[in-house]
Amino acid sequence: MLRPGEITRPAASFSPIPANSLTAGPAGKTIDPVLPAASRAPSSRGDGPLQEVRVTKRDRWVRFAAALLVGAVTAATAGRVEAAGFSIFEQGSRATGMGGAFVAVANDGSAMFYNPAGLAKQAKGFNVMTGMTLIIPDAEMTGLAPYPGPSYSASQEPMVFFPPNLYVTMPLSECVVLGLGTWFPYGLTTAWENQDQWAGRYISQRGELRNFTVGLQAAWQIADWIGIGGGPELRITDVKLQRNVPLFNPYTNRVVDVAHTDIQSEGMEYDIGYGVGIMLTPVEGLNIGASYHSRHEADYTGRAYFYQFSTGYADLDALVASRIPVSPNASGAFVPVPVKTAIQYPAMTQLGASYTFAEKFTLSFAANYTEWDYFKETVLAFEKTNGIQVPTNVIAHDYENAWAFRVGGLLKVSDHFDLQLGWVYDQTPQPDKSVGPLLPDANRTGYTIGFSMPLFWGIKADLSYMALFFHERTTTTNKDNFNGTYDTFAHLIGGNLRASF
Template sequence: MKKTMIKSSLSLAVTLASTQLFASGFALNEQSISGMGTGFAGRSSSVDDASIVYGNPAGMSRLKRQQVTVGVAAIDAKTDISDASGSRAGTNKGDMVPFTAVPMGFYVNPVDDHWAFGLGVYAPYGLITDYESSFQGQNFGSKSIVKVVTFQPTISYAFNDKVSIGFGPTINRISGALESTLNVSGLTLPATGRPSGDGRIQVKGDDVGYGFNAGILVQATDSTSLGLTYHSKVTYKLDGHTEVRTGAGVPPQILGSGRYDAKLSLDTPESVDFSITQKLDDAWKVYAGATWTRWSRLQDITVRNSGVTRAGGVAAPALVGTITEEQNWHDTWAYAVGTSYQLNKQWVLRTGLTFDQSPTNNTDRSPRIPTGDRTIFSVGAGYSPTDDITIDVAYSYLDEETVKVNRTNALGQRYSSKYDNSANGFGLGLTYRF
């Protein structure tokens, strides 16, 4: 049996994309509830609260009071699967993304007129997908859980009232688990005949990687500010294990039942965010922004398995070795425009529109990453009952273009369908100044 026969079931990092997310690829945008209200159009140029630690660390020097910002974004996704066909029978309900919450927290302390210190804890990447047990395309992925949590200590320095810079190293922990099913019914294999049934494959891994965020903020005029933020790539070398379990009717040697040490190298991409905030008058502001992300770093996924635990007397199961899956992602651009209106001292209203490219392609797209280009409409509001407290709320609606999945593995098994994805996002944040 060739090792490539199960390669699509073992690639952990392929699980790092989902229709539940509000940014391209497997990135999350949910690091600011105030920014969510304008579609993140002014993410690097507008300083509203302590979440600027992520948006542009240079902006911390514009905050004149010590403050804490905390928040949570909840994501409710919907997927319609149609025109499905494949080698195995099954269902295509499409409800594979559970209701998901993404928390965040930031702190900023202005030390003096020039220096400021900040901390951030947030999730830059992540997903949960879980297809029904009878999913027709489960040979190409059934369940995925990935979490990335980032801790970012940050400093900023203001040269004067016009120009400030900021820098923050990031400490990032990634963990993930993948489950897939491999159906071997009807295969004719040497020494085993024609087995029937499924085998289940699970991959788990984790690692800590390091990167940095850096930014510059320029007050070009009294009413115009320009921001530029760079988020570095982060390299992970995940250590974990691959576990293979065979069902009834599948001899252990078919899949190489056992537990194996697994290693996977993965780079999350660097990105550059540029935005402009323009104050029109005492009430109105408009925002525009663009973000470039280097998703072309993800050309393939390679899992290396070793350390065989013998099962059923099998000394060299088929899973041992290097397994590669092509991805061939491309770089992406996201564009956003937004506006805010200061209704009175207590209330500010926000809205925004975002266009976000998908890094996937029609050839390599799979049920794990059934995503296309996105349009996102956002509204939000901020309420300040006192000078010390602001409560932010936001809502976003995401609509994706209809995309096709057409996959065939080395066993000749296939699955094809159309995916129509949409999602609702809800955000709630609180800023306290002291």
């Protein structure tokens, strides 16, 4: 689908009807074009019958990793969110336990996201790391004057997202390591309760953006004090949007819903980017790390369907059908409207330093800078269908570049147990005028805890938890004149399994 968006209206209008809605006048019953909103702007294994077959630890893990890779691709059809804007920063449980301050640590498979140079510091041999993060958000909004008004409130539907990750590394030589992995750097799902009654249904009822990456990277430990890494990344994405279309009914002097719009991309969009990193160890115990993941633009081809609702007035219904390629049409056929759009995914830079005291305690600091100003606008271009042209819609986002600051610690409590703690402050890139039902973003403060311990067969487990507090966000200048205060909180529960052979 095409990313959730906004509908612009004249600033003087305080009606809930977007400027791009249908309007009908008693005299002449004229009608303006309708424009859908755009985006702006996630196993179990049976062993079969008993057989005399010897299954090695490595065999088990290779099968398990393959199953998880299939699961990861399948999970790309599930919604996901979190991190400033619509990015996802939680790509490994140990990293999450340290508040994401991992660019100068990067000593497990998630280095492919945090700092590819860290792959060279992996345990010798064949390494597999896999898991996921459960994201459980809770969001509410309270309206403000003039619309929807201070007496109005709404909540998002209860949702649980589970973006998975999988990383496999193997040495090519004493100082070169190859890695293959998949992770989810971006994602968005917003869905409001009572979608057919909620006041923002003409802006967005449900929006989804799904983006996962498959990376192939290599790291080279040039010397004891310097390592580099990087490689190409295949970015795979799709988008969806649902909303209703309003009409001012001149017979009742009320706004009514005349159609439900369903827009989605056809299949997945594939683009190529890259990630690179460097790790310096100027003195024993001190690491300095930096990494960069490139931006990319995804061009989507999709279809929009306009499912008509009856107004109870035959002439109004006929007027709507003459201006929108509605489904079903007079002959009962469903009419797809071809549509094209593009979404810009920003580049991200991570910088950090860590120091390990007496091989027992590691303190890490990191900052990441996301170039959100690349995400300026979304253009929806509709093809003429059945002689009806739905006008092109341009939705401005005007995001701004943003920083996140992170502090993390790792304590080796014993030879078998590590404890992680962390803190993060994440700036929102979203200006007040863009805060709305599709993505009510805000600055965030997160507190994290995690631990690592051995299990069996040489497998180690990492678990983490983040309490993510969104700062209360109020907009009185929303471009759709849909003003309100948004309160959001999220639980993030991460789990990973690691094994070396």
